[in-house]
Amino acid sequence: MNAKSDYTVDKEATDYYADRLLEWYRRNKRDLPWRRSKDPYRIWVSEIMLQQTRVDTVIPYYHRFMEKFPTVDALADAPEDDVLKAWEGLGYYSRARNLQSAVREVKEEYGGVVPDDPEQVSSLKGVGPYTAGAIMSIAYNLPEPAVDGNVMRVLSRFFLLVDDIAKPSTRVKIEKLARFLIPDGAAGDFNQGLMELGATVCTPKSPHCLTCPVMERCGARLEGRVEELPVKAKAKPPRLETRAAAIVADEAGRLLIRQRPAKGLLAGMWELPHVQLPDAPAPAVDAAAARGEAAGALAAGLAAADGIGIFPEAWLTDAEHIFSHIRWEMQVFRCRLAAGAALPPHYRWMAPEERERYAFPNLFVRIIDEFASSV
């Protein structure tokens, strides 16, 4: 371990940074919904929603969520399906489940009051190092760092840090630096200032250095290396999965849907019945033959997995959906259900007016909408 394994900075630079950033933040901060309250619960909900999710995407969800679940008690007492439904389309659905689980723990163990102790908050489900620091500093103004992607980018540039910010160990190092930078009595504004600077000025591509409050001492700018920092390893491409899905409608216009398992991808969400196809490198067959094979595999797969008999009648559409780590290429077939078949417990018939009762991932929302507009 050499002396350079941890970042160091002198107090004079620290004071400069905090003073300039705080003044800039207090004059330029955006008027965001969750900044209008110091309620730890509201801060908490916003931080969970904002994980890996853009501000503009979160805002409408945040308003709806706070209207539906305005307090710790309201969320703790709500049916889990209602919470998942409120999260529909936002992605990373385990966040919703973990949030409600943690809120229930706050109700039971802390009398409904979000604790102001970093250790206790960190132990809550779905609350990691960043979110714990954000709640501590923003709601309680306690001097805990809140290091997200913005903060890593901003500090990497200013202090010329060349560690790969995609590595977890780098976040730990930057956390130590960020903790040291927090000015007395202004943790909340300072942490939000760092993030605000990263979101609006020190952006990933073509940052607006000329409006930056700390540009005159920014290492990356002084050395002309703004574009090459931060160092970040590129993610590997998602793996391909080919799938075939069944659209089954009855005479009343109801759709056959099923609920996904409680763990894993899209846990607990509703979907169209479908199967994964063998990923053999298709030997250049014509499209019609490939669809025929997929349709056959769909019928056989649903019979084997769920014990239901369906007969593909026509190809409806192809749909692609890209998750962070998987790419689904799905062929969708309009199918007929075998008469008199009993449905497994995780299957339902969904009437058109029941759409609001079930939470679907967006890829199935699109397919269902396309089917609805085709009939």
Add this chain to the structure above:
DNA sequence: GACTCGTGGAG
């Protein structure tokens, strides 16, 4: 440390 876990906007 590497993988899992969504989505849609921006360039």
Add this chain to the structure above:
DNA sequence: TCTCCAAGAGT
């Protein structure tokens, strides 16, 4: 069209 990604956490 494609790439990167946006206020990360769990395993």
